[in-house]
Amino acid sequence: MESHVIINFYTISCILLLLFNSAASLYILRKGIFFNPMAYFIVFFTIQILGTFPLLDFDFESDLWHAAALAVASYTILFFCISFYPVHHFSLMFKRWKEAPEELLCKKRLYKVIFLLGLSVILTILHYQIVGYNLFFLSLRGSVEDFTSMRLASYSGDTETGAGLFNQFKNTILPICYFSLFIYLRARGRLLVLWIYIATITPFLLYALMGSGQRAYLFFALIIFVIFMINQRKKRITLLLAFGAGFLILFGAYSALLGRQVLDGGEGFFSAIEQLYYRVFIAQQTGSAIGFRYIYNLDYKWGYEWFENFRGLIPGMKGGDLPHRVHEYIYGSYRGTVPVSLWVTAFYNFGLAGVVFIAFLWMMLLRSAFAFLLKLRKDLINRFVASALILYCGLTVFSHPAQIFINGLFGLLFIILIIGVSRISRNF
DSSP states (O other): OOOOOOHHHHHHHHHHHHHHHHHHHHHOOOOTTOOHHHHHHHHHHHHHHHHHHGGGOTTSSHHHHHHHHHHHHHHHHHHHHHHHHHHHHHHHHHHHHHHHOOOOHHHHHHHHHHHHHHHHHHHHHHHHHHHHHOOOHHHHOOOOOOOHHHOOOOHHOSOOOOHHHIIIIIHHHHHHHHHHHHHHHHHHHHHHHHHHHHHHHHHHHHHHHHHSSOOHHHHHHHHHHHHHHHHHSSOHHHHHHHHHHHHHHEEEEEEHHHHOOOOOSSOOOHHHHHHHHIIIIHHHHHHHHHHHHHHTOOOEEEEEHHHHHHHHTTTTTOOOOOOHHHHHHHHHHHHSOOOHHHHHHHHHHHHHHHHHHHHHHHHHHHHHHHHTTTOOSHHHHHHHHHHHHHHHHHOOOOOOOHHHHHHHHHHHHHHHHHHHOBOOOOOO
């Protein structure tokens, strides 16, 4: 997937203008910004802007319209923050949430977390038994012959594996329960049990998250933990740095196993940083830039493509195939996916007016999500669920709306269903 980087006066001007919009929006949201799904969405959108505009060639009409879609979305978000975000109301809510006591887990909720962890372990093992292999385990043994084909087959092969259902447990519920129990044991000072827990469950967590050959869910798990940590009263920077260093080592090592450690002949630690930079700032943005050129001359779908995506959430039902068609457009093969951004799919379904409507509607939903999170009791499981929801809301900018369910929203809803919702006492 290649796209030439174009830096000129117009590109720099557009980037600076939209960065100003993002900065102004974030300034309005500054009270409680690290716990606000709206803020994370804007930050991810800013990353998208920084990566996309240098790839656009304004000599192409399609790229001009792509730039217009990004600009319209940016101004719509700023307009919403200025006109429809009650700063004083949310400041009071955040103050109440911040002053509420941080709790661990009551015995009843602790047992439910342990139950969900055990259920996730069982279902993860069952999933890889159905698939027939675990790519992380095979990579460690050096016995992977055709990694790309096996990776695709593990989650989108011809044989029905129920990957969508299992993913909610192995990619969302399992890491949330793992982190909750990790913090619980550490806070209780049960060091022997903690070290046994780390030695036994941590390798299985890696087995689960990286077994399909995808590194994204390891990244998601780290970001969930980071969001949790920065919203604690005691930040525990040492623990955060340890997790960050561990992530880079694993990300780099697994990239090496996958044969992806070299972009320009680099090796080692800096290659891992380069790979991470590529994943965050270039890979998705390049797919969206080329994907917009693909959909530009196609007829509007008037919401049908999104309907297909939501229909695909139903087990046994076929979802939308735009990522497959974009993959075919780029690589000549339908077997594979290249996801495009929320704005590309909005334009494909409804045109430029659809970009405005979707940006406004999504900000309304994120504002409601923020209000919901500020009412949650601050025990461990609630705070990790909140951290995951914040991440998934932000990541929606990189794909179609149904992707938030695929990423893990169903898993969060299942946690809430089993463990229950507990709210902050009215005394706070």
